Amino acid sequence: MALIVQKFGGSSVADADRLRNVASIIAETYRAGNDVVVVVSAQGDTTDDLIAKAKELNESPSRREMDVLLSAGEQMSCALLAITIEKMGLPVCSLLGWQAGFQTTSAYGIARIKNVKADRIRIELDKKNIVVVAGFQGICKYDDITTLGRGGSDTSAVAIAAAMHADRCQIYTDVEGVYTADPRKIKGAVKLSEITYDEMLELATLGAQVLNNRSVEMAKKYGVVLEVLSSMKRVPGTIVKEVVSVEKMLVRGVTKDVNVARISVLGVPDVPGIAFKIFSKIAAKNINVDIILQSVGRDGTKDIAFTVSRDHAQTAMELLGDSFELLRGKTVLCDTDVAKISIVGAGMETHPGTAAKMFEALYEADINIQMIATSEIKISVLIDAKDADRAVDSVHRAFVPEDLVL
């Protein structure tokens, strides 16, 4: 007998049929003799609908009241899922965030979990109940409802798994697992059977959008074994853990991120502290800078270019414009017509030829590289947006054998 935490996202519980499907997955796990704790998101578009309702009344509602409003979404879905499980004749009990012991910071809307006091969950499991927990929510020290922000239900599930030392935390989604590239676009994309936390973090950051980053970080910190799998198709998914046994692949995935913009500052004085001043200004606005490229200084000036997410490009440009004494009169350019292509794989750090192989694949596809960034398990390049899909295809073919079955 194992303790399994299962998390189902909003699309997995969007309507009656899907609720019944999810209930049957849960029932199967329970009937196999496991203790089962389920974490559920709000149904389909519920959260967006509630936000729209609030905005109609007040374009800037307080975060406290929005949390009261939005947490009702998970409340309804967890009750409906429990009702569906009851129909199958199984013992079940739904718990809201405050009942399940989710203690969070009081940063409404973006709260962080401080602790999960899982006593009530344990009591219900001891009664042989399946426990369905409303994800995304908790309470803060003022006894107010808080929500965890986007992707919060993944984090709820991992937090329970960590607090209760669960044997596995299954994240059910609408994809079958983590692939070497987007399977809808890249022929030959392969589902990975295993991946490390670090690789998963890089893939998530790079736009693979399978798992929320905070939840992977938490899983890594507490050693929670994650499994990403489909709620629609009953096939094994991808296991995320500390060390994986698959050795035959150098690269775990090829990703494309088009939510990126390149900002270039031309002709800044080539004196110490310039980069610090620019990037501290940007960091102060909570804007993440990704790739940074600085030209070699010439004639007492140099150029600095960097990428930010496209949403932040406008704000970053304003920061670097007239408001910034240091850059007054300098040319600041913004290019949103770019894409970032990356390869991720823990194996690559011991294979010096990896970067060269990637650049060769791009050269063969006649694609120009604008910027390059590397880390121990990742190589990213910035290219023209129009070349993005061809680039992924070419790089994927170079690294992932077409006949690979994992």
Added chain:
Amino acid sequence: MALIVQKFGGSSVADADRLRNVASIIAETYRAGNDVVVVVSAQGDTTDDLIAKAKELNESPSRREMDVLLSAGEQMSCALLAITIEKMGLPVCSLLGWQAGFQTTSAYGIARIKNVKADRIRIELDKKNIVVVAGFQGICKYDDITTLGRGGSDTSAVAIAAAMHADRCQIYTDVEGVYTADPRKIKGAVKLSEITYDEMLELATLGAQVLNNRSVEMAKKYGVVLEVLSSMKRVPGTIVKEVVSVEKMLVRGVTKDVNVARISVLGVPDVPGIAFKIFSKIAAKNINVDIILQSVGRDGTKDIAFTVSRDHAQTAMELLGDSFELLRGKTVLCDTDVAKISIVGAGMETHPGTAAKMFEALYEADINIQMIATSEIKISVLIDAKDADRAVDSVHRAFVPEDLVL
């Protein structure tokens, strides 16, 4: 400065415009220097929609899970109302049942309030916040969410008013107050400026459907002054309290109840204990019996007739049928084609001619009386359903002067 509790029903907060209207009533009360605690029901059809969703998944969901589901309705409406009040620039804080200190029995779906520990409400009032409380819900000793059953938000409002010794508890509805008869049907129906708790209880029981009975009982018990008024039209409503000053009217209201069925048992043995056995059997199923009529015994047998609500007629008939040894072979009849017409008024107990005047009005309208029941402040008659509206009209004309202005 007074402490005012204001309760708004589901139709009063059904959409954005109505929420804004309600917010303006609250703002007016607050700006006049009062402490304001608002109790709100779920918006419009929310509760019915949620019930339908649950029934699609499970025709007999547990009451516990239904309470988790349905309480989300009030959670959403109280957050939306708070968000609307924020928009007006006023300080506000929403509280759910468990935050507001509603401790109830654990009879899910039909819980009773045991206590309101209003500490949190007081803290928020001390901070000068308008407090918006989700009606209809509380928590039981197991820390589970409970709901109070139909009309529960009225009871929530009265319970807060009682616990906090509020100066007034205003129940906003879609009618302007309590009338001597249904104003949509009876020309000359007059709005009452005041009415006693007991009169209100009789009127509510008899189908006036303005206030939930439990809330009136609680208001009477704790001496909470109620006011029934319209959220749409800003005019004084009807005050409900212990003693009223209006003396000029004998009868406070004329009501019609068509949700009634008459059951007759013919030819039962005329021996002691028969009535006891019949009605204890029915009471055991929680069926309320209203008017009871027993014929004078003849030839060792007698007839017993009584009324129940139409919803319970089928169950009552089954109880009295073959399952009941005592009545085997007896004729049991059920007539659902009846209506109960009643007059209510605390003054009538000291006016012996009241019943006669009512019967005269019915006689003049050529309406046959099937059964009669009287109490200290009420006289009810059972008649053919087809005569109901004419009966109310005739009786109302007999008791309520056409030129009466209260």
